[in-house]
Amino acid sequence: MxxxxxxxxxxxxxxxxxxxxxxxxxxxxxxxxxxxxxxxxxxxxxxxxxxxxxxxxxxxxxxxxxxxxxxxxxxxxxxxxxxxxxxxxxxxxxxxxxxxxxxxxxxxxxxTDGYGFIANLKEGAPDWDRSKPAVVLGAGGAARAVIAALWEEGVNEVRLVNRTKLRAEKLAADLSLPVLVIDWENRNAALPGAGLLVNTTSLGMEGNDPLDLDISKLPAEAVVTDIVYSPLITPLLEAARKQGLKTVDGLGMLLHQAVPGFEAWFGVHPEVTDELRRLILKDMGIEEET
The missing domain is CATH 3.40.50.10860 (Leucine Dehydrogenase, chain A, domain 1)
Structure with missing residues (x-):
């Protein structure tokens, strides 16, 4: 050189x-x-x-x-x-x-994962009720970011449901937050009264076990979101839509989590636009949303 x-x-x-x-x-x-x-x-x-x-x-x-x-x-x-x-x-x-x-x-x-999650939620469901409990499915790295962000946002009750209860309990302890851990067998009982349902697992996706969850237990005003964005409309979101619930797909989380880094590196606060969203959807092979 x-x-x-x-x-x-x-x-x-x-x-x-x-x-x-x-x-x-x-x-x-x-x-x-x-x-x-x-x-x-x-x-x-x-x-x-x-x-x-x-x-x-x-x-x-x-x-x-x-x-x-x-x-x-x-x-x-x-x-x-x-x-x-x-x-x-x-x-x-x-x-x-x-x-x-x-x-x-x-x-x-x-x-910035938590920032991206909350920004996407605010954009897709600005009237989401923070005063009601949030139910989080899964206890991996994404669930950690989501739960931490929910507490930062003022949600004072998070119900964590995971197939391995021990892992959920460890997550709650690591975060040092009063998270209510619920057995997987009792997952449907976690839904009544909730204002938000967040799926951070791959359950229901092609090649994985189905997500066996009775979302009819959710209140009519509850919001359902999935952090997965491929496919854009996951089986959970499709079921929630059929039930008339407000849904937020996971693509916005990917876009919004990139904002703080770009601003720190280049000194410009970038905007997440429909044009950018369409660009990513096109790269995913999706020409238009349905």
Missing amino acids: SETDKTKRAETKRVCVMGWPVEHSRSPLIHNYWIEKYGIENAVYEKRAVKPEEAEETIRNLNDLGYIGANVTVPHKETAYQVLPRRDRMASRIGAVNTIVTTEDGLEGRN
Whole structure:
């Protein structure tokens, strides 16, 4: 590489998404759309495939590799949390990092998944009643972010339902929040009086066990959302629509969680628009929503 090329590379604001695998990530499509839309000069967002055994070194040396920041996807979110000494409140609470930012004090790990979930919910169901209990299905990393965000938003009762009760209890303990853990066998009993039902599991998806849930137990004003966005309308959302319930698909969570990182890296607060949504849907092979 010539000295001129080295100088140009140093001047370029480079950001990546790192994961293993990473080819499926739609983050470059989102961020490069915004880079072009807002005229961010000398900026690029790219994919970087990082093997698990290389993740720690890559994260530590992010700036030396020419990056001002990064998104972190599976299976490196917990590694990033462990490696980075500086983390924001949500990353610390959730125990995972999905966004890395260069600050005056060095690299900082952040978690924007909860932000993305709440922003999507507010956009799709602005009248959602926070005073009523929220029911969360699943106890993985996504459920951690969702529950933490719900408490930040002022929801004072979260009912957590998971097939493995022990894992749900550990999640509640890790978050240090008064989450009500309910046995999977009693999952239908968690629905009456709820204002929100959130599915963070893959149950009901093709190739997985069905989601056996009697959503007729939900109040008529309840909102149902699924963090999965492929397919856009999951079996749960389809069933909720047939029952006349308000539904929010998971695509907006992907789009909104990208906003804080872009703003931190490039100094512009990007807007999640219908045009961007259509761009991602087209990439998914969906020309228009039904």
